[in-house]
């Protein structure tokens with residue numbers, strides 16, 4: 001009995017550490033760090049990489065570092081609600097994008113971090 005409780009706690013902690021949006025969340029970072037449970041339930045942490053598609057707007061971008069933060073809508077493939085979060089992205093894909101642009105994008109999610117595989121400005 002005690003063993004299973006410990007195991008469950010370990011899972012919860014792991015899920016918390018891997019919570020999507022942890023890096024890029026712009027709203028109330030202190031509160032998010034203390035209570036990431038809202039997103040953890042929706043984002044099952046799987047070891048394999050999953051692919052998702054979404055739309056959103058660019059809220060921050062660092063082309064040289066290969067980082068972009070998107071305020072994105074729900075992503076059905078990943079069971080994600082809408083949120084603001086950071087992604088890694090090849091520099092080449094970020095060229096020509098700017099804060100405020102509306103974009104459609106695709107990403108690979110490895111359970112801890114997302115990498116943009118396609119991102120295009122929408123008219």
Ligand SMILES: [Cu+2]
Pocket residue numbers: 020021080083084085
């Ligand atoms: Cu997210």
